[in-house]
Amino acid sequence: MHTRRPAAHVAAFLNVSACFPLTDVIKLQLVEAGLVECLLEVVAQTVDGEREEDVAQLKTASDLMVLLLLGDESMQKLFEGGKGSVFQRVLSWIPSHNHQLQLAGALAIANFARNDGNCIHMVDTGIVQKLLELLDRHVEEGNVTVQHAALSALRNLAIPVVNKSKMLSAGVADVVLRFLQSEMPPVQFKLLGTLRMLIDTQAEAADQLGTNGKLVERLVEWCEAKDHAGVMGESNRLLSALIRHSKSKEVVRTVIQGGGVKHLVTMATSEHMIMQNEALVALGLIAALDLASAEKDFVGADLVSVLHKLLSDERSAPEIKYNSMILTCAVMGSGETWSSNCCP
Ligand SMILES: *[C@@H]1O[C@H](CO)[C@@H](O)[C@H](O)[C@H]1NC(C)=O
Numbered sequence: 118m119h120t121r122r123p124a125a126h127v128a129a130f131l132n133v134s135a136c137f138p139l140t141d142v143i144k145l146q147l148v149e150a151g152l153v154e155c156l157l158e159v160v161a162q163t164v165d166g167e168r169e170e171d172v173a174q175l176k177t178a179s180d181l182m183v184l185l186l187l188g189d190e191s192m193q194k195l196f197e198g199g200k201g202s203v204f205q206r207v208l209s210w211i212p213s214h215n216h217q218l219q220l221a222g223a224l225a226i227a228n229f230a231r232n233d234g235n236c237i238h239m240v241d242t243g244i245v246q247k248l249l250e251l252l253d254r255h256v257e258e259g260n261v262t263v264q265h266a267a268l269s270a271l272r273n274l275a276i277p278v279v280n281k282s283k284m285l286s287a288g289v290a291d292v293v294l295r296f297l298q299s300e301m302p303p304v305q306f307k308l309l310g311t312l313r314m315l316i317d318t319q320a321e322a323a324d325q326l327g328t329n330g331k332l333v334e335r336l337v338e339w340c341e342a343k344d345h346a347g348v349m350g351e352s353n354r355l356l357s358a359l360i361r362h363s364k365s366k367e368v369v370r371t372v373i374q375g376g377g378v379k380h381l382v383t384m385a386t387s388e389h390m391i392m393q394n395e396a397l398v399a400l401g402l403i404a405a406l407d408l409a410s411a412e413k414d415f416v417g418a419d420l421v422s423v424l425h426k427l428l429s430d431e432r433s434a435p436e437i438k439y440n441s442m443i444l445t446c447a448v449m450g451s452g453e454t455w456s457s458n459c460c461p
């Protein structure tokens with residue numbers, strides 16, 4: 118399901134692509150014509166320079182490098198199975214002392230991480246440690262653009278199932294959590310996405326994060342971030358994912374105590390079916406695992422009328438109706454013998 122992922126655009130902050138509208142074909146041609154070697158040469162010559170034109174050239178050359186990686190074919194050609202000299206050079210930018218190179222290096226990794234094969238190779242050859250060290254250097258008073266780029270790279274790398282546990286044991290979740298207090302929505306958004314990718318199918322990690330009261334509290338706060346739809350959506354999705362992947366009563370308790378139930382009820386009315394479903398499954402687990410504690414919040418958020426709406430709306434997909442029925446059943450089914458028959 119997750120084989121393709123969005124390219125990490127420099128444009129998120131710098132709006133460079135507006136200046137260079139390169140098509141994928143042109144990107145490939147530029148790569149084949151050897152532009153990359155020239156760019157690397159410019160970088161090498163200007164990296165220690167302090168003159169204004171050195172700084173400007175370094176920025177242009179490294180931004181252009183990232184742009185070339187936005188093309189699927191040019192990216193794969195430069196990756197060369199992870200042995201390519203370009204890939205190796207870009208890797209060396211990450212531990213450098215130049216913020217611009219760190220930024221370009223992290224964005225480049227995010228772009229190389231657009232398919233499972235590349236991600237698996239990069240994780241196996243130690244890229245995670247390099248990114249964590251980079252983030253570590255940018256925790257407080259750090260450069261927000263670099264934070265955003267490094268988190269984008271980690272998020273993409275965390276998508277292949279085989280590498281999640283490896284990234285978790287490398288301590289990615291702990292480092293990412295150090296940015297929980299960030300006030301920058303782009304950083305918040307990538308932080309949420311990285312955690313959500315990491316805990317997908319990882320019950321133990323979901324349990325650990327889902328019982329982290331500080332995290333859940335922040336998620337609930339972000340579920341109300343109406344000015345930042347992306348952060349709000351990701352926050353809802355992570356809240357639901359913590360419950361779904363842990364299936365843990367402790368996590369359910371933490372979410373109830375943190376005031377998260379009402380947000381999940383609202384999420385069930387999302388315009389995106391995938392989010393509706395994620396909400397319904399999480400609410401079903403809440404009802405199954407701790408109905409007594411959740412009851413007040415279900416009533417307060419008017420869950421019954423949400424369910425009624427989902428069940429009676431002919432535009433609701435069959436899957437949504439089915440999960441709504443299961444949830445209805447779980448909410449009513451306080452008698453154990455009865456509910457075990459009713460709720461699969
Ligand atoms: C962060 O680093 C980038 C790249 O050097 C630079 O363009 C940007 O101005 C820096 N941002 C801050 C807030 O220092």
Ligand SMILES: CC(=O)N[C@H]1CO[C@H](CO)[C@@H](O)[C@@H]1O
Binds near residue numbers: 283
């Ligand atoms: C520990 C872990 O899951 N790492 C894996 C990353 O992916 C490759 C390819 O499947 C495995 O060989 C690693 O063991």
